[in-house]
Structure formats: structure tokens, C-alpha cells
Amino acid sequence: MAGMYIHIPFCKSRCIYCDFYSTTYLHYIDDLIKTEVKEIIQRKNEVLEPIETIYFGGGTPSLLTEKHINQLVEALLTNYSVTSDIEFTIEVNPDDVTIEQALIWKKAGINRVSIGIQSFDDAVLQFLSRRHSSVQAQDVIDTILRAGITNIGIDLIYGIPGMSAQSWNMSVMKASTLPIKHISAYHLTYERGTPLYQLKHQGYVQEVPDEISIEQYKTLRNILLTAGFEHYEISNFALPGYASKHNSAYWAAKPYIGIGPSAHSYNGVSRRWNIASIDDYIGKINENYYEIEYLTPVQRFNEYIMTRLRTQKGGLLSDLKNIDNDCFSKWEKQLHLAQKKGLVSIENEYFFIDSQQWLLSDYIILQLIL
Numbered sequence: 001m002a003g004m005y006i007h008i009p010f011c012k013s014r015c016i017y018c019d020f021y022s023t024t025y026l027h028y029i030d031d032l033i034k035t036e037v038k039e040i041i042q043r044k045n046e047v048l049e050p051i052e053t054i055y056f057g058g059g060t061p062s063l064l065t066e067k068h069i070n071q072l073v074e075a076l077l078t079n080y081s082v083t084s085d086i087e088f089t090i091e092v093n094p095d096d097v098t099i100e101q102a103l104i105w106k107k108a109g110i111n112r113v114s115i116g117i118q119s120f121d122d123a124v125l126q127f128l129s130r131r132h133s134s135v136q137a138q139d140v141i142d143t144i145l146r147a148g149i150t151n152i153g154i155d156l157i158y159g160i161p162g163m164s165a166q167s168w169n170m171s172v173m174k175a176s177t178l179p180i181k182h183i184s185a186y187h188l189t190y191e192r193g194t195p196l197y198q199l200k201h202q203g204y205v206q207e208v209p210d211e212i213s214i215e216q217y218k219t220l221r222n223i224l225l226t227a228g229f230e231h232y233e234i235s236n237f238a239l240p241g242y243a244s245k246h247n248s249a250y251w252a253a254k255p256y257i258g259i260g261p262s263a264h265s266y267n268g269v270s271r272r273w274n275i276a277s278i279d280d281y282i283g284k285i286n287e288n289y290y291e292i293e294y295l296t297p298v299q300r301f302n303e304y305i306m307t308r309l310r311t312q313k314g315g316l317l318s319d320l321k322n323i324d325n326d327c328f329s330k331w332e333k334q335l336h337l338a339q340k341k342g343l344v345s346i347e348n349e350y351f352f353i354d355s356q357q358w359l360l361s362d363y364i365i366l367q368l369i370l
């Protein structure tokens with residue numbers, strides 16, 4: 001078993017770019033945690049192997065009290081076996097973190113913290129509707145370290161309207177000098193239904209030109225590689241030995257269980273997703289609160305390509321043969337054509353996109369899927 005994802009869909013306020021399912025109705029927390037405990041117990045027979053990773057994601061899991069965390073952890077440890085070197089992550093916002101909370105996380109067994117910082121420029125943070133300041137973003141790392149949690153990662157965002165090259169360079173340089181192990185950097189997206197999408201639709205903001213996004217991505221790579229980080233996945237950098245085990249399991253198509261409203265699960269044969277409504281999730285937990293899709297060989301084949309080609313390591317040709325040999329036979333021509341064009345490399349049975357060409361990954365993957 002690869003991982004267990006626990007969705008905590010609560011936020012004090014919504015960022016303008018976020019399209020994940022979440023709510024600001026914090027009075028639901030007690031009832032939701034009780035319901036998630038029920039789902040954890042209900043699904044214990046789905047897992048045969050020990051759990052390698054636990055991930056409290058959101059939303060804002062740092063809003064949970066000690067009681068909530070203990071309820072979830074007790075349910076997990078009582079009903080599942082876990083590996084001795086389990087990676088246990090919690091996502092947090094800088095303005096929610098106190099030394100008291102960090103000590104609670106440490107006591108509960110949490111050994112990795114992912115901080116949604118996004119930028120070290122106050123003007124950029126204000127545009128994104130983030131509640132914290134650049135000073136808080138730096139101070140929170142020291143707070144978590146003082147609690148004894150040393151495996152810390154942060155998120156950054158580039159491709160932001162109005163953000164100068166100097167601002168982005170400063171944020172990445174600052175990140176590279178902090179005592180952290182992991183950096184995830186994502187391009188700002190305009191998802192339908194978000195305030196940011198409306199601002200664009202109404203003409204108040206414009207998407208950053210491709211050439212600027214490309215330069216920001218190159219700046220990101222150059223600074224972090226120079227600082228000793230490994231670029232192990234398109235959007236992720238880590239110091240040696242600190243790649244995210246949980247997210248790496250997604251890209252390796254390992255099974256995982258998602259607990260909570262809108263959470264997704266995967267077992268190698270099917271995908272399952274819970275209803276994206278706290279009311280319905282709580283009310284239907286003993287009924288039908290999820291949907292299932294059984295994957296065809298072509299879907300499994302394509303998903304392997306799409307996920308593995310996001311990583312530095314790439315994918316194994318033998319894995320694709322094992323998924324479906326007929327699909328593989330049809331696909332080989334596409335692979336070798338892409339290789340001749342210099343879009344993909346093949347070495348020792350691995351096929352991969354060279355990291356220098358990851359900016360073209362979406363185009364390259366489209367050339368390779370069946």
C-alpha cells in the first residue's frame with residue numbers, strides 16, 4: 001500500500017486561484033472528523049500491505065485541533081499497519097502555525113510539514129489573497145524546526161500577473177537559502193469558477209506571456225540546481241533523499257486511499273472519488289457517498305505514460321508491456337517516432353523526457369498517449 005490521503009476541506013478564507021473543494025464553514029469540523037474516522041474504519045479491508053505514507057491535505061489541515069488530529073491518528077493506527085519509516089505530512093498555512101501546534105503535530109507522529117508560502121513578496125501575496133506576510137513565511141519555518149520537525153517543504157507559484165523578474169528571483173533565492181528540504185513550484189492557473197478566472201474574464205488581469213513564464217521556470221531551475229536541489233519531477237525539487245514519498249507514489253501509480261469529501265482513491269484497477277459536499281458526505285457515509293470508474297487497458301496504459309513522463313526517472317518499457325501487450329505493440333511506433341524527433345530518450349529500458357525539455361512535456365505526452 002502506498003498512501004493514505006486525509007482531506008481537510010476547511011479554509012478561513014479562499015485564495016483567488018484555488019479550485020479545490022473547500023469551505024469556510026468551520027463549524028462543520030467536529031462532525032466531519034467523526035465521519036472521516038468512520039470512513040477510515042469502513043475501508044480497512046481494502047488494504048493488505050502496510051501504509052507507507054499519510055498525508056493531511058486541504059484546505060487547511062493546520063486548522064485541526066489536537067483532539068481532531070488524535071481522533072484521525074488513532075483510527076489509522078488501530079485499523080491499519082504502517083511501515084517503521086512512514087512519511088507523515090501535514091499541509092499548513094504560515095499564519096496558522098504556533099509552537100504549541102507544531103509540538104502537537106510532532107507528538108502525533110507527523111514528521112513532514114508542507115507550507116503554502118507561494119511568494120516572499122508581500123505585494124504578490126496580497127494579489128493572491130494570501131493571509132500571511134513574507135516575514136511570517138520565514139518565521140514559520142523556524143517555529144516548526146524548534147518543535148523538532150526538520151523535513152520541511154514549501155510551495156511557490158510563478159506566472160503571476162504583475163510579478164516582476166526581480167520579485168520571482170528574490171523568492172526563489174530566499175527559498176534556496178532556507179533550512180528546508182523540498183520545494184514545489186507551480187504555474188498559476190485560471191480555473192473556471194475561481195475569482196481569478198472571473199478577473200481574467202472581466203479583463204482586470206491578463207495571463208503572463210509564455211516567454212515570461214519560460215524565463216521564470218528557467219530561473220527556478222538554475223537557482224535551485226545550483227543550491228543542490230534535485231529536479232526530480234516537473235514541478236518538484238528536493239535535496240538528496242528528501243523527495244516526497246507520498247507524491248512520488250502517485251506518479252508511480254501505486255495504490256492509495258483518499259478519505260473525506262472529494263478525496264480520490266486508486267487501486268491499480270479502478271478510481272474512486274467521494275462526493276464533493278460536506279453535507280452529503282456526512283449524511284451518506286453509510287450509503288453511497290462515492291463513485292467508481294473501472295479503467296480500461298488503454299486508460300491504464302495512458303495514465304502510466306502521463307504520470308511517469310513527469311518524472312526525471314521516466315517509465316519502464318516492461319511495465320507498459322505488462323499493462324497490455326497489444327497496446328504496447330501499437331504504441332511502439334509512436335515511441336520511436338518521438339525518439340527520432342528528439343522528444344523522448346530511451347536508456348536501459350527506461351523512456352523519459354530530458355529535464356531540459358520539460359517545458360514541452362504537455363506537447364510531448366500528447367504525442368505518446370494512445
